[in-house]
Amino acid sequence: MIRLRQLMFAVFFLFHPLTLLAVDTLVDPLDSPAWAVMHERILGNEPVVFDDRVTVMTPEFAEDPMNVPVSVTVNRLEGVQSIVIFADLNPIQKVMEFKPVHLKPYIAFRFKVEQSTPVRAAVKTSDGVWHVGGRWIDAAGGGCTAPGAGRLVDNWHETLMNVTTRIWHDSGHLQRLRLRIMHPMDTGLAPGIPEFYIEQLNLRDDSGQTMADIQLFQPVSENPVFTFEISDEIKSKVITLAGTDNNGNRLDAVIR
């Protein structure tokens, strides 16, 4: 738990030249060689605290570097605006930006890693502070620079942007939405295969209100599967999903 005073200290020290005296929430607990660069490039050098209310789950070891499961959960943190997920030592670090709007601040999906790396979630709250959680994943390598499995069968274009979904919406149980979109999600790093990936997804309720916005980047796995958490507040009978990839292909789907 981070108390307000600690937080004020944190913000103060971040802009203070004597950062050596910083409280421990300012020291990267993952001791990553790339943290300073991540802070600048991905979080724009904005105020940051390392915060254990942001939980990142992955296995210890990336058994399949093309499909590393990551789950991000945010607990007891008010005013969540945006969740940015990134991997410091990947050739393409930024994996996803998720604005949960009316969904719970939880997401699970799979992504590609190229080598052992910190995997982090940075959660921006309405006061402008990034709350960062994360962990190391150990990997043998090769997830970003290898062609996807679908590339080997070569019929991926027949199902491009097809969506399949499943919804769990019983009050009192786990209330979740799972969706899969067929797409090669090419990083552009495999020889001879240009980057080709879904860039944007948008979920709306039946009154047209945005429920969530997701910006995807190249490291998200082929044929991505996302799990979201919904709540009783969502009365909408129908959820619509819209999206585009970097080649201008569109998807529109209705989830009932």
Place this chain on the structure above:
Amino acid sequence: MLVHAGDELDYRLEMIQVADDTYAFIGEKEDFSRSNGGNIVNTGFIVTDTGVIVIDTGPSLLYGQQMREAIGRVTDKPIIKVLLTHHHPDHIFGSQAFADTPVYALPGTLESIRGEAQGFLDNLYRMVGPWMKGTRVMESVRVLEIQHENIGGHALEYITMSGHTAGDLMVFDEKTGVLFAGDLVFHNRALTTPHADPGDWMAALDRLLNMDFRILVPGHGELSSSKDAVEQTRDYLLWLESTIRDAVQRGLDMNEVMQIPLPERFQALAVISSEYPRSVIHRFPVYEEELLQ
């Protein structure tokens, strides 16, 4: 055993006599590491009047060579045949040490070797390093086309199964009652499932429950003179599949499934804390695919 640069690499293979004419090398119940050199597997051999039949060859050329030396300390009969139970790297890469002997495997095993052996080998070089020195993918594995054979006084039955992989060979010696079960049976060690077909695997285990053998040599773990090892493998496989399937259907994500507590009866299985999450990674997408049809 810790290995330092400059140390002589020695698997210190210790054979145990399983029955008359029949021996096994029992590996560690561990993951691949630089300290075990990949000796995490059971291999064996049968000394017939005509010559020696080798069953699986271990993870490296060095293992194959040291296995061959150990066999030479028991018999001066020639090695006449090598059988590979399936294509997994810990079972096949010593074959190079038997290059003067025909090596046989099931058709499914051959196909998998063609597709995957090079990748396995690259991984093993990374995981066990110097122990792999000189090991290559062997080119000439032949298709095992017979189901029975009488060699030098031993009536051998070659039983074709699948489930752990696409081709799982078991070798049963009617003379001694010894069954080399390959990786269809693990004993006090968690199963590995990267190529598993649980339906086929269960069918194979059911058949094993009805077989009369005296001693079973599992692919990993201690020998078994009862059906215990078969039942343990079956129990864990059933639990694994029903747990993962059920969790997918309830909407859990992959990391949450990895956090599911293990039943007490499986907690003592060697390497379960690393094998169970691996199995989730292998099996979750299969059930997710069913869910998202």
